[in-house]
Amino acid sequence: MVLALWLTRFGVPVRIIDKLALSGTTSRALAIQARTLEYYQQMGLAQAVVDLGHKVPALNLWVKHRQAARVPIENLGRDLTPFPFPLIFPQDEHETLLIGRLREAGVEVERRAEMLDFEDLGSEVRVTVRTDGATDTRAYAYLAGCDGARSRVREVLGAGFPGGTYDHLFYVADVDAAGPPMNGELHVDLDDADFLAVFPMGATGRARLIGSVRDDMAKDQEHLNFEDVQGRAIRNLRVEIKRVNWFSTYRVHHRVAQQFRKGRAFLLGDAAHIHSPVGGQGMNTGIGDAVNLAWKLSAALKDSSTAALLDSYEPERIAFARRLVATTDQAFTAVISTGAFARIVRTKALPAIAPALFRIAAMRKFMFRTVSQTSVNYRNSPLSEGHAGSVRGGDRLPWVSTADGAAFNFAALAAMNWQMHVYGAAAPGLRALSDGRRLPLHEFAWQAAMKRAGLQRNAVYVVRPDGYVALADSQGRAATIGAYLDKHKIRAALIHQEFMHA
Helix, strand or coil, X not given: CXXXXXXXXXXCCCCEEECCCCCCCCCXXXXXXXXXXXXXXXCCCHHHHHHHCEECCEEEXXXXXXXXXXXXXXXXXXXXXXXXXXXXXXXXXXXXXXXXXXHHCCCCEXXXXXXXXXXXXXXXXXXXXXXXXXXXXXXXXXXXXXXXXXXXXHHHHCCCXXXXXXXXXXXXXEEEEEXXXXXXXXXXXXXXXXXXXXXXXXXXXXXXXXXXXXXXXXXXXXXXXXXXXXXHHHHHCCCEEEEEEEEEEEEEEEEECCCCEECCEEECHHHCEEXXXXXXXXXXXXXXHHHHHHHHHHHHHHXXXXXXXXXXXXXXXXXXXXXXXXXXXXXXHHHHCCCHHHHHHHHHHHHXXXXXXXXXXXXXXXXXXXXXXXXXXXXXXCCCEEEECCXXXXXXXXXXXXXXXXXXXXXXXXXXXXXXXXXXXXCCCHHHHHHHHCCCEEEECCCHHHHHCCCCCCCEEEECCCCEXXXXXXXXXXXXXXXXXXXXXXXXXXXXXXXXXX
């Protein structure tokens, strides 16, 4: 849906099919990270998500029936992003919002429509779809497989999905409850090797409980219900369950597809990568895939000579997916490990040192950037060149704001186009290049916050439609910018992308 929204914004006609009759009404995905909100800010969607979601003010760690530590996290990313807070916004409610925005753009999700097969003919993709029992084959320019962990698109592509499945069985329960953890904050029980977290759904006493199931219970997964697992929440966290809205069990996988693209077909989201829920990264990573691919698809449709831009999708996103699966695997293993050392770290060391660590500015910044995905970069991409200050080609454009905290340089990103940024004064020739290439030039009066953000005075930063720096040139030279645009065939017609053919 995010891919479709971005493509629609660029004027690209899309078709979305879903074999389910209805959108989901339950979900495990809860967290919306700052980088996702930054993408949404570009298309005027961020404030709606923030208004509908719940900002989490603190993380609480429980050990032996007691609250062992409380860590404030509401402004963890202050000075790094306009969205410095963790946000809870469940995937089912998220999808409802996106469906509404698509409908406003004239796009409906086609239900009970299943992709059976496709053939890449080089110049087009012929896709066979079954809708309510009837099959139909049509030609399309490209195919995006956003069809989940059991992806049919991935199967037809023959892309392997190496990895594995953790032994532990997990559950998720949506409940109405009372007790100390029902205060709108995040609560995690560290007592045993079992995992249990209480995610607030607001300040109304509704929460999602996510926990692991003991091995002796997991053997009878088909007959498991919430009454079998609720004891720990009641006992350790003093949660009083009033109503269970829904309950389900699941197993956690860690896999990355061997390729994210073959010809005119692409894999995104769970079709391309799945991993543990540690850090709330899954849904956000899929959205990142969609944004990365959208502007490249629209450019290729506008001018076929720029189709090479699509070659950067797989290396940019697969590298991040592999790192993410590796790091979440390590964190997840530490959380569920039954070893004595891991238990000591969880129950004694972590509650003791966590508050102190979060008081260290550098540590707060590191942890926030890692979890929020604002540290994701494409430095090794074929599209990334140069450096100026501490910013390299492939880095997310640093956010800088005015003294009152209002959005400053990110406001320019709402155009969703290629653009130049200069913090200070533009070198002679840049304005002429801007006019001649129709490449917008944004000059920002220099201030100390820019240096703290890693930007270099008077340097030029060529920014991609997704808010990443493509080229950083410390000298701000028009010739360097022109050569980069020529190399990647970024012409005036592509910069604004006002019209695309089907």
